[in-house]
Amino acid sequence: MISFPDDFLWGAATASYQIEGAVDEDGRVPSIWDTFSHTPGKVAGGQTGDVACDHYHRYADDVELMAWLGLRAYRFSVAWPRLADLSFYDRLVDALLAKGITPVATLYHWDLPQSLQDEGGWTNRDTAYRFADYATAVHERLGDRVATWTTLNEPWVSAFVGHGSGRHAPGVTDPAAAFTAAHHLMLAHGLGVQALRAAGAQSVSLTLNLSPALGEPGPAQLIDGLANRLFLDPVLRGEYPPDVLEHISRFTDVKLDDLPTIAQPIDVLGVNYYSVNRVLADPGSPGNPEFPGSEGIAWATPHGELTEMGWEVNPSGLEDLLLRLTRDYPGVPLMITENGVAYPDAVADPDRIAFLDAHFRAARAAMDKGADLRGYFVWSLMDNFEWARGYDMRFGVIRVDYETLERTPRDSARWYRDVIARGGLEG
Numbered sequence: 447m448i449s450f451p452d453d454f455l456w457g458a459a460t461a462s463y464q465i466e467g468a469v470d471e472d473g474r475v476p477s478i479w480d481t482f483s484h485t486p487g488k489v490a491g492g493q494t495g496d497v498a499c500d501h502y503h504r505y506a507d508d509v510e511l512m513a514w515l516g517l518r519a520y521r522f523s524v525a526w527p528r529l530a531d532l533s534f535y536d537r538l539v540d541a542l543l544a545k546g547i548t549p550v551a552t553l554y555h556w557d558l559p560q561s562l563q564d565e566g567g568w569t570n571r572d573t574a575y576r577f578a579d580y581a582t583a584v585h586e587r588l589g590d591r592v593a594t595w596t597t598l599n600e601p602w603v604s605a606f607v608g609h610g611s612g613r614h615a616p617g618v619t620d621p622a623a624a625f626t627a628a629h630h631l632m633l634a635h636g637l638g639v640q641a642l643r644a645a646g647a648q649s650v651s652l653t654l655n656l657s658p659a660l661g662e663p664g665p666a667q668l669i670d671g672l673a674n675r676l677f678l679d680p681v682l683r684g685e686y687p688p689d690v691l692e693h694i695s696r697f698t699d700v701k702l703d704d705l706p707t708i709a710q711p712i713d714v715l716g717v718n719y720y721s722v723n724r725v726l727a728d729p730g731s732p733g734n735p736e737f738p739g740s741e742g743i744a745w746a747t748p749h750g751e752l753t754e755m756g757w758e759v760n761p762s763g764l765e766d767l768l769l770r771l772t773r774d775y776p777g778v779p780l781m782i783t784e785n786g787v788a789y790p791d792a793v794a795d796p797d798r799i800a801f802l803d804a805h806f807r808a809a810r811a812a813m814d815k816g817a818d819l820r821g822y823f824v825w826s827l828m829d830n831f832e833w834a835r836g837y838d839m840r841f842g843v844i845r846v847d848y849e850t851l852e853r854t855p856r857d858s859a860r861w862y863r864d865v866i867a868r869g870g871l872e873g
């Protein structure tokens with residue numbers, strides 16, 4: 447038996463816009479994802495989050511499923527556009543606590559109010575201060591029952607997919623805007639941590655999507671800098687890495703005075719891990735607008751098996767990543783806040799079981815070598831609106847029938863339930 451600590455936080459994760467639906471209810475205002483998904487050509491099949499999994503109305507049944515799974519914790523996000531009426535989250539949190547499931551609340555999982563976007567969104571420094579006010583307001587409402595808070599989910603994606611390639615809302619394609627947004631997102635995180643601490647939050651974290659960069663040293667260092675160190679170093683060391691700062695200065699200036707605010711101590715670092723970046727030098731390559739300034743770098747053919755998203759399955763990348771964080775940023779406990787996989791729709795999903803099994807083993811191996819890993823949240827509890835890829839990418843351990851909205855646990859859900867119940871994996 448490959449066992450995990452008794453208090454290991456086995457969980458599952460979702461995000462507001464991906465599951466809730468009910469976009470016009472109880473005073474919710476439009477978000478950048480409403481605008482984006484309703485813009486023709488932006489999302490596969492013209493799909494939107496208008497209904498999604500209808501979790502807003504079905505949350506009680508969904509919490510029953512979480513209890514059936516035996517989840518210790520549930521990571522959800524609060525929709526900033528619902529700030530006028532947060533009572534849905536009151537009900538959700540109460541339902542979770544009634545089942546003994548620890549709520550882990552993320553304040554920003556990409557659904558910025560459109561009204562803030564109209565004032566520049568994350569390219570406007572003021573948005574960071576508005577985020578801190580929002581954090582205070584949500585804590586005021588839920589802080590008596592929610593102890594664990596995450597400021598932002600994956601600021602890299604908000605900044606570079608939202609403003610570099612424009613594949614995500616708000617759909618901007620401007621490298622300077624992308625770096626400015628990245629800086630303001632980190633400032634929002636720091637101000638948010640201060641606000642949450644002032645309000646008495648027990649545990650505060652940030653979730654980053656981190657991907658090891660593999661391949662030729664020069665290209666790998668640049669891509670590692672832009673994907674990983676651009677966020678890790680300001681947040682955990684209070685500095686931009688010199689090579690990254692020099693690269694950014696080709697496009698824009700960032701306000702270095704903000705670094706002490708950005709580097710507020712955090713209680714845990716959330717890690718979202720899906721795959722690796724394999725890169726090589728290729729003088730003719732136009733680069734990738736999600737890594738501004740990557741001209742002359744190409745992405746190599748992924749190795750081995752690919753997921754529906756086209757991502758390489760690479761569990762050893764997770765072990766390497768956890769050990770690297772342990773070595774380079776010591777003293778910060780780690781939590782895997784997302785890991786999971788999209789495969790073609792089926793209830794019998796041995797491929798997903800194999801994927802999760804291999805990644806759980808990689809995490810355990812890293813723990814054996816010293817990584818202070820406190821928990822693991824599978825992405826996702828159920829199939830949902832996978833952003834620009836729409837509903838065809840199915841990440842759930844629970845299947846959702848989008849015609850009837852019926853939920854059906856996949857084999858991987860039963861398997862995960864057994865893992866949690868026995869506290870580990872069979873030999």
Ligand code: FCB
Nearest residue numbers: 461599600603655825832
């Ligand atoms: C992550 C997001 C999450 C989901 C997974 C597949 O980047 O945080 O919302 O889309 O990817």
